[in-house]
Amino acid sequence: MSVHSSSSVKRVTTHILQEMKDSGEKISMLTAYDFSMAKIVDSAGIDIVLVGDSASNVMAGHETTLPITLDQMIYHASSVVRAVKRAFIVVDIPFGHYQGNSSEALRSAIRIMKESGAHAVKVEGGSEIKESVSRILSAGVPVMGHLGLTPQSIYKFGTYTVRAKEEAEAKKLLEDAQMLEQCGCFAIVLEKIPAALAQKVAESVKIPVIGIGAGPDVDGQVLVMHDMLGITQEFKPRFLRQYADLQSIMTEAFQNYIKDVKERKFPTNSESY
Ligand code: KIV
Numbered sequence: 001m002s003v004h005s006s007s008s009v010k011r012v013t014t015h016i017l018q019e020m021k022d023s024g025e026k027i028s029m030l031t032a033y034d035f036s037m038a039k040i041v042d043s044a045g046i047d048i049v050l051v052g053d054s055a056s057n058v059m060a061g062h063e064t065t066l067p068i069t070l071d072q073m074i075y076h077a078s079s080v081v082r083a084v085k086r087a088f089i090v091v092d093i094p095f096g097h098y099q100g101n102s103s104e105a106l107r108s109a110i111r112i113m114k115e116s117g118a119h120a121v122k123v124e125g126g127s128e129i130k131e132s133v134s135r136i137l138s139a140g141v142p143v144m145g146h147l148g149l150t151p152q153s154i155y156k157f158g159t160y161t162v163r164a165k166e167e168a169e170a171k172k173l174l175e176d177a178q179m180l181e182q183c184g185c186f187a188i189v190l191e192k193i194p195a196a197l198a199q200k201v202a203e204s205v206k207i208p209v210i211g212i213g214a215g216p217d218v219d220g221q222v223l224v225m226h227d228m229l230g231i232t233q234e235f236k237p238r239f240l241r242q243y244a245d246l247q248s249i250m251t252e253a254f255q256n257y258i259k260d261v262k263e264r265k266f267p268t269n270s271e272s273y
Pocket of ligand 1: 031
C-alpha cells in the first residue's frame with residue numbers, strides 16, 4: 001500500500017507521535033541516508049525516518065560513527081528531505097558538534113534545520129549534555145534523546161555489549177530519561193539495554209520511547225535500514241530481524257548483468273536506437 005496514493009498526505013508531527021504513544025499505537029522508525037531509499041521507506045508508510053550517523057558505517061565504510069562530519073550529515077539529510085512526504089525526519093548531530101559546548105550544540109542544530117529542512121535532531125547522552133539539550137530546545141528545535149548504548153561513546157565503553165545491566169547504570173539511565181523528558185525532548189531512543197529496564201523507562205516517562213535492542217515493551221522500534229534489508233551481512237546482533245536478503249538479490253542481478261555484457265546478450269536490438 002502506498003500512503004502517497006492520495007494527493008493530500010498528512011505529515012507525521014511530534015504531536016501525532018505523542019498521540020500514538022497515548023493511544024498505544026506502536027511507532028515505526030528506520031534509518032535512511034539518500035533520496036531513493038528514503039522515497040521507498042516513506043511510501044511504505046514509516047512514521048519516523050532517522051538520518052542516523054550510522055551513515056558513517058553503512059554509507060562511508062568507517063568502523064565507528066565518530067568520523068562523519070556535520071557537512072556530511074547535512075548532505076545526507078537534505079537528500080532524505082527531498083524524498084520524504086509523510087514521515088517525521090530526525091537527524092543525528094554528529095560526534096564533536098554538541099558535547100561540552102552548548103553554543104556549538106545550538107549552532108549545529110540550527111545548521112541542520114536550516115540547511116537540510118529536517119524536523120528534529122537527535123543527541124546521545126544524559127546529564128552530561130543537559131545544557132546542550134536545553135539550549136537547542138530553547139531555539140524551538142525538537143530534540144530526540146538517545147540513551148543506553150550510545151555509539152559515539154564507543155571508546156569509553158570499549159565494547160558494543162548490552163548496557164545498564166548493573167543497578168547503578170540502570171538507575172542513572174532512568175534518571176537521565178526523566179531529565180530529558182523534563183527538559184522538553186519529544187522522544188527518546190533506548191539502544192541495547194535489558195527489556196525490563198526499557199519497559200520501566202517507557203512507563204515512567206510520558207514521551208515516546210523507541211527501542212533498538214530494548215525489547216517489545218517500549219512505544220516503537222528502530223532499525224538501521226541496511227541491516228534489516230540484509231545489505232550488510234557481517235552485522236548480526238540478536239536484536240536484528242533481517243526482513244530481506246538484498247545482498248544475495250543484488251549480487252545475482254549484478255552477476256547476470258556482467259554475464260550478459262560479456263556474452264554480448266545485452267543490449268539487444270529492441271534495447272538499442
Ligand atoms: O545512527 C543510527 O542509526 C542510530 C540508530 C541505531 C538509533 O542512532
